[in-house]
Amino acid sequence: MNPSNDNVNVSNDDNLEAEEVNSTDAGEGAASAQSAVSAELEQLRNEVQEHQxxxxxxxxxxxxxxxxxxKEKEELGKYASAKLITELLPVVDNLDRALAAVKENAEAESFSKGVDMIFRQLEGILSAEGLTPMNSVGQPFNPEYHQAIMQVESDEYEEGIVVEEVQKGYLLKDKVLRPAMVKVSG
Structure with a gap:
């Protein structure tokens, strides 16, 4: 027996055991790496889903x-003329009063016709913008449309009905521009 052969055999046995240990470690390492990759992949999938x-x-x-x-743009366009019309309403009121006063005096008939034409023209322009006067007399009092300035006794109307319109109210399209000042039966 050659002592050098024994050493070689022993060395070979040690190498085989080392290879088995290395291959076992490599298998476990690969499984561990695969597990880490799977976990990272799952985390990335969750992040993608969260971002989606x-x-x-x-x-x-x-x-x-x-x-x-x-919708706001349409609403703005629909009521863009509200400020101008609100400022014009006192002019309409004064023209209306002037017409009522002139009709009582027959001498100023030509003046009355001129003012009436101006009034109708202004009314037509405002109407084209969507302004409509409210018809309040005979209607039940509604605080959304009417501003009560007085309560009066009336045999003609039951309680809570508008008896007289002191100042006209106006709607701009479907929105109250100015409530009517009214007297209500009590």
Whole structure:
């Protein structure tokens, strides 16, 4: 027996055991690496899903914003003339009073016709913008449309009915521009 062969055999046995340990470690290492990759992949998938949900929410928020902005724009366009018309209403009231006063005096008939033509023209322009006068007399009192300035006794109307209109009220399209000042039966 050669002592050097024994050493070689022992060395070979040690190498085989070392290879088995290394291959076992390598198998465990590969499984561990695969597990880490799977965990990282799952985490990335969750992040992608979270980002996708954020994107969808942002898209929905933007769509809602766009619709709301469009509605506000339409509303602004619909009532853009409200300020001007509100400032013109006292002029309409004064023209109406002038016509009523002139009709009592027959001498000023030509003046009355001129003022009446101006009044009708102004009324036509305002009507084209969507202004309509309220018809309050005989209607039940409604605080959204009427401003009560006095309560009077009336045999003709039951309680809570508008008896007289002191100042006309106006609607601009479907919105109250100025409530009517009225006397209400009590």
């Amino acid at each position: 949900q954020r994107f969808l929410r942002s898209q929905a928020d933007f769509d809602n914003f766009r619709r709301r902005t469009q």
